[in-house]
Amino acid sequence: MFLETIRLPGNSQLVWADAVCIDQQNLGERDQQVKLMGSIYSQAQMVLIWLGPNDHEDTERARALIDHMTTYRMRDQETPPTLQEARDYFTMIERPLWNAFAGILRRPWFERVWVIQEAANASKGLFIVGDQTFLLDEFYLAADTLLHYHLGGLLQFEGPIQGPESLVCMNHIKRHILTESEHELLGALILTRPFNATNPKDKLFGILGLIHDGSVPGLQVDNSMSVTQIYQNISLYFLFSVGSLRILSSVCTVPQNHPIQTPSWVPNWSFKGEGGSYTRNKHYYRATRNTKPEIWASSADNNLVLKGNFVDKVNRFSLFQNLTPPTLTxxxxxxxxxxxxxxxxxxxxxxxxxxxxxxxxxxxxxxxxxxxxxxxxxxxxxxxxxxxxxxxxxxxxxxxxxxxxxxxxxxxxxxxxxxx
Known part of the structure; x- marks a missing residue:
């Protein structure tokens, strides 16, 4: 349906579609093409993003809301409003406009890890929703507006939506991704953890297009390996090739009934449970400055041994009081x-x-x-x-x-x- 939608009667155009142009069943071809996808998207004249069919009136309502946001942000630059003034303005916008935009942002596209490299690498992107088009930058601005004025709840009237957070994540990767390869890969893994992947291996392969030429020297992974081995090799790369313990900050507690299990020192990137990670910080700090960690790994029992200094111990901790959500209408x-x-x-x-x-x-x-x-x-x-x-x-x-x-x-x- 997508190819039919973009067809230009009487004209020809060159289109590259990953689902058609890559043999998804050929693991060797997939490994090779994954390394090229970053350059393909970055050099494309336009990256077209198909979000599926949509009711014409709802699409027009979503367009009206985005236009409201664009106009207001332009006015904001001239005379910055107070937070309350901005909220008063946006809460006066009719509910059907918010519902229509929310309906678009609930599309599965905004939850898939593979789409991140499409959006982040695109010099110019275009969403196609039914018979309407939206510039990718318009969606970035809309997501930033929701965050800037704390308006996300107006979209979540019928339940949580990942779309705005996904757009903010994509835009952050596009504009602020760190330049060192260690930081690029680890930062991308952390930022994209909330995204879904049908194949859990793609939690890594789906973001390699964001990293330099799609490869990381010293990282030994390919599609023939098991998910657990790929995740373990990621950790070994950081621990031994890079000489950094930062990967351990992304370890989280995974339920025993989760289909994929890893050693306790290996982050399970297929699991995105709330509150599971020991730290969800996207930035990187080195309290030990440039000292090298003393570390050993046993391939026989998958144990990791670290040498460190005893600082202190926590005797107890507790919550000051137990809070319950307010009842609001x-x-x-x-x-x-x-x-x-x-x-x-x-x-x-x-x-x-x-x-x-x-x-x-x-x-x-x-x-x-x-x-x-x-x-x-x-x-x-x-x-x-x-x-x-x-x-x-x-x-x-x-x-x-x-x-x-x-x-x-x-x-x-x-x-x-x-x-x-």
Missing amino acids: AEDGNIDFAGPLILQKAQRINQYYVLALGNTDGLSEISSGAYDNFLRTLICNRTMEGIEPTPAFIARVQSFVQNTQSLLLLDDWTEWYRYL
Whole structure:
């Protein structure tokens, strides 16, 4: 249907479609072509992305919403609105427009790992939805608008949607992916973990098109290997070829009934359970500076042995209080989508307090210098761009932490917005 849709009567055009041009059953050909896909997408005049048929009226509604966002962001550059002004504007837009756009963002395309290299490598991309087209950059702007003004809940009126997060991820990879091969591969693996792959091997092969020429020297993997062996070789590459322990930060607890099992020191990239990873940070830090780890791996029993220094031990930890989500309705206005998000952040900050201090009452006794260090520790002394934060940035972190702590003490959750 896609090829019929893009057909130009009376004209010819050259189209490369991976599903047609690569023999999907030939593992050797797939291994060879995977290394070329990055250059194919990056050199294409246009990358066409077929999202499937769609009701004409719904497509027009989605177009209207995106136009609203584009116009507002252009106006935003001239006279930046307050967060509340922006929310007031967007919550006045008719619900059918949001539902129509949400329907597009729920398409399976936004959840597949293979599509990331299409979008990230494309110099120019075009979504085709029914009889309507949208520039890929328009979708990037829409996703950024949802994030910038905290509007995601307006799309999630009928349940969670991965589309906006996927677009933000693709755009981040496109614009900010790190240049060192170690960081590129590990960063791409972490960023794309929430995406789906029919074949779990493709959690790696589906992103190789993002890495240089599609190959990583020293990484021994191919489609003839088992999933477990591929994942294990990824870890061995970082541990021994790169000499870095950072891969261990992506290890997570996997249920015993999960179909794919790996050694405890090997991240299971096929599993994306919430809260499973010991750290989901997308940036990279080296507390040991340039020292090389002393490490041994046993092929007989799949054990990993590390040499390190004993620092201290955690005697106990607990939550300060047990929070429950607020009950909110559409009549509550624009708070109908923010309560669960604020609750999640409040719980997370509260856990940080308890783990760091044992009791939140101790906050008032901390010196300003110690509190500054505490805040920098919370964010690993890095901004989302991976650079050291300025004092002004730390002040904003402090404001967020204090406001979030205030939310924990609110009896009436409808008052949350006063603290944002």
